[in-house]
Amino acid sequence: MKRKLAALLVTVLTLSLVLVGCGAKTDNATPPTKKIKIGLSMNTLNNPFFVAVKEGAEAEAKAAGIELIVTDAQNNPAQQIADVENLIQQKPDILIIDPADSDAIAEGVKKINTAKIPVFTIDRQTNGGEVLTHIGFDAIKSGTIAGEALAKALNGKGNVVEIQGIMGTNVARDRSKGFNLAMAKYPDIKIIAKQTANFDRGQALNVMENILQANPVIDGVYAANDEMAMGALAAMDASGRTAKIKLIGCDAIDPALAAIKAGKMAATIAEPPFFLGKEAIKTAMKISKGEAIEKSVILGSTLVTKDNVETVKTRD
Incomplete structure (x- = not known):
């Protein structure tokens, strides 16, 4: 009888240790990675240049597994301020702005600063507020x-x-x-x-x-x-x-x-807009990882004539 009781105790103890071990494994499991959310406030999408900016940003965001929210101000500075306010409410990790008007957008940038959301501009600059960088052409x-x-x-x-x-x-x-x-x-x-x-x-x-x-x-x-x-x-x-x-x-x-x-x-x-959009998302990724970025990023410009029109690269 004593031998049977001892064997039973050993079995129970072993099972308990296994369960404790399993519990420890669950506690140490790596938590799921948070998906980065980026807001992109476009000045207009009624222009092939800015449509291509959006397409470049979307392509890069998709490749990186980023949630990208795009708004269209329809060339209306007041609408862009409203778009920015709406984006702030969605609590993005980073905001990117292509201003409809360099002076008017300053109000929006200041609102983003108050919300303590990292922000930078592309193509056109802002004449007020604090941005981490500007990406554009000379x-x-x-x-x-x-x-x-x-x-x-x-x-x-x-x-x-x-x-x-x-x-x-x-x-x-x-x-x-x-x-x-x-x-x-x-x-x-x-x-x-x-x-x-x-x-x-x-x-x-x-x-x-x-x-x-x-x-x-x-x-x-x-x-x-x-x-x-x-x-x-x-x-x-x-x-x-x-x-x-x-x-x-x-x-x-x-x-x-x-x-x-x-x-x-x-x-x-x-001044390929598709690559501007891609560069914007790449920069946002660097910011989200805490990596250093340049205060200003100037992309290259190329003269296109009949001599090189067949070979110039404007998108991937």
């Missing part, structure tokens, strides 16, 4: 490249038109500054008209129609983005003057590349 360099390319296409002389973007953004101001710096080196080139079209194709069409009617001799046009270049081109086509005018844009969106291939545009400046 807009002065871009404008200068465009100006030099137009001067070369015109052999250093002729009548030129400048169609400007949203002058409340650093991008529009800096592209114009770079273009005019280049033009100043060519005394035989005259800027006969300079007007804003707010980076909008429809507005550029109307602007260019009026300029064409008022000026019988136009040799070159610089549009500060390709959407405006497409609007200007439509007006030039309608007037039958496309063959006489050298047109240069910026951004290297697909319609502009097609126009270069067709001989209707002289050049554009490749």
Whole structure:
């Protein structure tokens, strides 16, 4: 009887140790990794450039297993502030902003600062609030490249038109500054008209129609983005003057590349938005991991002409 009782006690003790061991294993199990949530406030998605920014961000976020929330301010600074407030309520780990207006967005950035959410800007800068970094292109360099390319296409002389973007953004101001710096080196080139079209194709069409009617001799046009270049081109086509005018844009969106291939545009400046979107998510990942980042990240710009339009890379 004693032997049976001893055997039973050994069995119970062994089973208890096994159960304790299992319990210890459960307690030490690695907790599931928290999924990173990123908010992306876009100034508009009614423009191929910014659609491509979103697509690049989505591609990188999907590859990294990140939850990405995208909003569209429809080029309305007030709507973008509302978008930012909504994103703050969703408690993202990081917020990325592509401003509709550099001055107006400062209010939104300050709200994000108050919420203690890491934030940075892409493409266009903010004129207020604290951001960890800014990712974009050198807009002065871009404008200068465009100006030099137009001067070369015109052999250093002729009548030129400048169609400007949203002058409340650093991008529009800096592209114009770079273009005019280049033009100043060519005394035989005259800027006969300079007007804003707010980076909008429809507005550029109307602007260019009026300029064409008022000026019988136009040799070159610089549009500060390709959407405006497409609007200007439509007006030039309608007037039958496309063959006489050298047109240069910026951004290297697909319609502009097609126009270069067709001989209707002289050049554009490749500032690939898809890669801008990817870089934004990569930077957000670094921030989430506590890694060091640069205060400013400047991506490369490339002149695209008929000579390299077939090989230029604008997305993965």
